[in-house]
Amino acid sequence: MQSSHVAHVQEIEAVCLGSLSQRDAAVVHSWRRCIEHHRLDPAQACEAYIVPDAQLREHRQQSEALINIARSGLERLYQQVAGLNYVLLLSDSKGVAVDFLGAEGQRDALRQAGLYLGSEWSEQRAGTCAVGACLQTGEALTIHQSDHFDHMHTPLSCTAAPIYHHDGELAAVLDLSLLQSPQAKASQGLALHLANAATRRIELANLMACHRQEWVLCLSLSPEFLDIDPEAAVAIDGAGRIKGMTHTGARILARAAGLDWRKPAGLLGQPMTRFLHLETDQLPTLMRYRPAQERVVMARDGSVLFAHAIEPRRAPAGRVADVGRVEADAALPPALQGLAGCDVAMQSMLARAARLATRDLPVLLQGETGSGKEYLARAIHTASGRQGNFVAINCAALPESLIESELFGYLAGTYTGGAARGRVGLIEAADGGTLFLDEIGDMPLALQSRLLRVLAESEVMPLGARRGKPVDIRVISATHQDLGTLATQGRFRADLLYRLNAAVLSLPALRQRTDIEWLVQQIVQRRSVEDDVPSLSPAAWQALQAYHWPGNLRELDNALMLAIALADGPCIEVHDLPEVLRAGRPGLSLDSKTGDGSAEAAWQRVLQACGGNVSAAARHLGISRSTLHRYIRRDGLDNGCANGDTGRDT
Numbered sequence: 001m002q003s004s005h006v007a008h009v010q011e012i013e014a015v016c017l018g019s020l021s022q023r024d025a026a027v028v029h030s031w032r033r034c035i036e037h038h039r040l041d042p043a044q045a046c047e048a049y050i051v052p053d054a055q056l057r058e059h060r061q062q063s064e065a066l067i068n069i070a071r072s073g074l075e076r077l078y079q080q081v082a083g084l085n086y087v088l089l090l091s092d093s094k095g096v097a098v099d100f101l102g103a104e105g106q107r108d109a110l111r112q113a114g115l116y117l118g119s120e121w122s123e124q125r126a127g128t129c130a131v132g133a134c135l136q137t138g139e140a141l142t143i144h145q146s147d148h149f150d151h152m153h154t155p156l157s158c159t160a161a162p163i164y165h166h167d168g169e170l171a172a173v174l175d176l177s178l179l180q181s182p183q184a185k186a187s188q189g190l191a192l193h194l195a196n197a198a199t200r201r202i203e204l205a206n207l208m209a210c211h212r213q214e215w216v217l218c219l220s221l222s223p224e225f226l227d228i229d230p231e232a233a234v235a236i237d238g239a240g241r242i243k244g245m246t247h248t249g250a251r252i253l254a255r256a257a258g259l260d261w262r263k264p265a266g267l268l269g270q271p272m273t274r275f276l277h278l279e280t281d282q283l284p285t286l287m288r289y290r291p292a293q294e295r296v297v298m299a300r301d302g303s304v305l306f307a308h309a310i311e312p313r314r315a316p317a318g319r320v321a322d323v324g325r326v327e328a329d330a331a332l333p334p335a336l337q338g339l340a341g342c343d344v345a346m347q348s349m350l351a352r353a354a355r356l357a358t359r360d361l362p363v364l365l366q367g368e369t370g371s372g373k374e375y376l377a378r379a380i381h382t383a384s385g386r387q388g389n390f391v392a393i394n395c396a397a398l399p400e401s402l403i404e405s406e407l408f409g410y411l412a413g414t415y416t417g418g419a420a421r422g423r424v425g426l427i428e429a430a431d432g433g434t435l436f437l438d439e440i441g442d443m444p445l446a447l448q449s450r451l452l453r454v455l456a457e458s459e460v461m462p463l464g465a466r467r468g469k470p471v472d473i474r475v476i477s478a479t480h481q482d483l484g485t486l487a488t489q490g491r492f493r494a495d496l497l498y499r500l501n502a503a504v505l506s507l508p509a510l511r512q513r514t515d516i517e518w519l520v521q522q523i524v525q526r527r528s529v530e531d532d533v534p535s536l537s538p539a540a541w542q543a544l545q546a547y548h549w550p551g552n553l554r555e556l557d558n559a560l561m562l563a564i565a566l567a568d569g570p571c572i573e574v575h576d577l578p579e580v581l582r583a584g585r586p587g588l589s590l591d592s593k594t595g596d597g598s599a600e601a602a603w604q605r606v607l608q609a610c611g612g613n614v615s616a617a618a619r620h621l622g623i624s625r626s627t628l629h630r631y632i633r634r635d636g637l638d639n640g641c642a643n644g645d646t647g648r649d650t
Contacts (some may be wrong), residue, residue: 030128048114095122130158157181161195166244168264211235223292240280255297335382341515357383367507370554373478381434388433396439412462440482
């Protein structure tokens with residue numbers, strides 16, 4: 001071991017034993033984390049790690065939206081520093097470089113040093129480094145030469161700044177690095193300034209892209225650069241609530257209200273007036289038609305800010321109110337069009353689904369029962385262009401005694417009384433297409449292990465077979481449960497979860513959607529006979545809008561089918577609706593939160609309210625009887641909790 005290496009190891013060990021150090025506090029804390037938490041050995045040199053190509057594609061696909069927004073800013077920054085031999089990396093929240101800009105002539109040296117596309121710079125992998133320390137602290141910093149934990153990296157000088165998503169979560173890190181640099185750490189002051197400025201602009205561009213339909217309030221401590229390069233920004237909805245923010249915006253809000261910016265959930269959804277002496281109707285007075293010096297806003301902590309309000313994008317006057325939906329649909333593949341009205345959350349989710357459709361990434365759909373997960377899965381399959389079948393499996397509805405043979409199939413002679421020629425399993429039937437696993441959270445643990453093997457090895461082993469069959473399947477799964485919580489409880493395999501949730505799409509509950517009127521019109525038109533489409537009376541509309549909709553779209557569809565069948569004339573009246581809507585009783589959802597904080601406790605309340613009648617409770621919850629029976633058996637409540645109706649669903 002070289003003397004410089006020995007000295008480096010001894011310094012790290014001494015600092016971790018409590019010796020005073022001239023190093024920056026961020027470096028000292030990182031060294032200690034490497035020793036105490038990551039269990040790294042400073043004497044053990046470790047070469048830079050580049051993730052495999054398939055893994056890199058997954059990381060890049062998950063960061064695609066941010067890469068697209070950041071790219072022009074990164075290229076502009078690189079033009080400023082390329083003459084100084086800097087390399088620019090954009091790393092995701094896992095520390096993997098998903099974008100890279102560097103000199104062509106230095107490619108081999110950069111790759112060897114890990115300053116390259118696909119390099120992983122997480123602290124637990126690489127030790128103290130700029131990207132890893134930035135991810136740990138959430139702060140911009142420089143890790144210069146011997147600040148690095150691993151001696152292999154001590155020739156490098158790296159400066160990193162965090163990029164926060166508009167919801168306040170750390171999304172990526174921008175890194176400026178040098179293979180060789182001056183000895184003084186202060187030489188990297190310009191790099192730190194440029195990295196901070198670039199990330200601030202990227203965050204603002206991302207906020208503007210994600211909140212086009214809301215007010216964006218740009219903020220600065222001085223008026224000179226307010227309209228050109230603001231320091232911070234927040235998105236505000238029509239009711240005056242905070243809907244998004246840049247990182248500096250989060251810091252300003254938190255400071256004004258005495259809160260912690262590291263807990264963004266405490267900022268989002270809060271009224272703007274909690275942080276600023278400003279009402280929603282005053283926002284137009286902060287637009288550019290007034291001089292910047294006059295656009296003053298006082299924060300609740302007494303600080304003075306200069307503000308520039310950018311109004312929401314609205315449809316031009318004279319155009320129909322549904323123009324936003326039409327324009328949004330036009331940008332989607334045909335299969336994904338017509339699944340939402342002007343609900344912003346749904347349109348945003350569908351735009352993301354469109355980008356994911358042609359990828360082979362597994363997708364996890366989350367949403368309450370009846371919220372349309374299978375409709376979305378079929379649309380994604382159609383938009384994907386895959387030529388094979390769409391095969392849907394309800395993991396909660398299949399009896400446990402049959403689910404293994406249904407999924408994997410079996411050879412002739414495997415079962416007494418089985419099909420003489422055996423049976424092709426549903427997984428194999430999806431070869432070349434899409435396998436949709438609905439209610440994946442209810443799959444038995446033993447079968448989860450077998451499914452994990454199918455996904456890992458791309459082959460299926462029928463029961464009774466000695467060799468597997470190769471399969472090319474794209475997996476879309478769906479659940480109304482929190483799989484992370486199930487994994488923590490040991491009821492769902494964590495390794496399978498990570499195979500299924502490469503991309504997650506969340507469907508809002510019907511009661512959360514703003515396009516219910518559009519949905520009702522679509523269903524009434526589809527369910528009506530020929531051109532005889534009834535309208536709804538004001539009382540019927542009021543009943544529909546006041547109801548909680550525990551069964552979501554499925555329940556709405558059933559309610560309107562009944563109303564159309566019972567309507568005597570061209571108008572649906574309130575007495576044509578199901579009794580639960582007429583009575584004005586609030587709905588109970590399987591996903592509703594109960595007093596004890598348990599989501600699944602809701603079904604027990606519903607079953608009890610229905611006098612133990614499984615059919616009535618299942619209809620009210622919008623699930624199948626077999627699913628409810630499974631919950632009853634799982635929780636040991638089948639003695640006296642339910643009565644009658646043990647037949648299978650048809």
